[in-house]
Amino acid sequence: MNIVFEGGGFPAFWYGLGYGMELLEHERPAFLAGYSAGALVATLLTCSNVDIDTVVQLYGSMPLGTRFGGMADFVTAVMEKALPPDAHVYASGYLGIILCEPDNNSKCKMVSRWDSRDELIRCLVASCYIPCFTGCTRLSDETYRCRDAVFSSDLSTFLENFNEVVRRSNAEHLGIARLCENLAVVSQDHVWRLLETGAKECRTNKAFKTHERRGLSDDCV
DSSP: EEEEOOOOOHHHHHHHHHHHHHHHHHHHSEEESSSSHHHHHHHHHSSSOHHHHHOOOOOOOOTTTTTOHHHHHHHHOOOOOOHTTTTHHHHHHTEEEEEGGGTTTTTEEOOOOSSSHHHHHHHHHHHHBBBBTBBBSSSOTTOOEEEEGGGOOTHHHHTTSSSEEEOOOTTOOOHHHHHHHSSEEEEEEEEEHHHHHHHHHHHHHHHHHHHHHHHHHHOOO
């Protein structure tokens, strides 16, 4: 089973983290992937025993102006505190970070091996890179020369390679208004609601699939 977490800013991050933590209570997927906020989720689930209270506290410490030009610094700071020193060892071969590669007709590119934790974190910054929001001086990140996969020309097709795509049920196609909403700092009450919504929808989804498999088995008898 390989699973990909979609992006969608802070709401997608908290929803995906709730979904993923609930998922790991019941099964261990062979491969997790993600882009943008979903890449952060997949990395935390793959590389660390997530202490949700710590992650919420780190989020709460984010300056309100971070999302305008300083998101790269915030992602770096959070991941340096949340990931173990050997995170790249846990991640290599088991985690995929999806990027948009402007120099290749803006097609998706997936990276799944890193030589250091710093390299892994730089890859996460690239996956979250949105000009002006993540950095003000470049159209792509400095290391990978890539940007958020939401800009990819073949994202929908690329996601078909995965057994399951985790997305918020009320997520919409990205526009300027949606982008600003996704990057707005949400309250801690909203954070906990999104976490619970993700966990609840994971339980519902897994219960449905279990019922579906049992139904198929009954039909074959």
